Amino acid sequence: MVAIDSDLALTVIRIAVGVIVAGHGAQKLFGWWGGQGLERWSVAVASMGFAQPRLFALLAAFTEFFGGLMLAVGVLTPLVCAALAVDMIVAISKVHWSKGFWVTKGGSEYALSLLIAFVVFGFHGSPRYSFDEFFGIAPYSAVTFLGAFIACGVITWLAMVTGAERGARRVA
Secondary structure: OOOOOHHHHHHHHHHHHHHHHHHHHHHHHHOHHHOOHHHHHHHHHHHOOOOOHHHHHHHHHHHHHHHHHHHHHOOOHHHHHHHHHHHHHHHHHHHHHHHOOOHHHOOOHHHHHHHHHHHHHHHHOOOOOOHHHHOOOOOOOHHHHHHHHHHHHHHHHHHHHHHHHHHHHHHO
16 A cells, blocks of 8 residues: 655645646636626626725635645745634625535635635645755744734635725715
8 A cells, every 4th residue: 555644745736736726826817618708707806795895806716826825835835824714704794604504605615724724724834845945944833824814814804894994985
């Protein structure tokens, strides 16, 4: 029986998840592979109730596309995973939660699976087979991921609250 070590196994999963998420972001940014493209994605974000839909559409698309690519090659892994985890939390709360669990009905299954992967990779730190390791970028700890996750979450929450207040004032 052939076995691979856990570093190599995590690397394969990290690359696959990163490429999948980057592809998802490319659908939003460029309209590739049957995706919406940025204009239609911005309209979809507006329908979710965001007062600044273009800004949040860009943030989500860039985070998924560039974050996915960075995750795949292992660059700033805990920081990228923090941003991607917050992106998935927003996706789950704004889009998928009300539709149940299974993705066949638009539920949270897919986004939750990605969220779990991002949290695991974020807490794992600098992967052995990665650009972080190759270039000797400072080793990360769970605190790095947690701090970045909290910072991304607070910034996103403030942007959502501030945008919603501005949007409400505009309507009133």
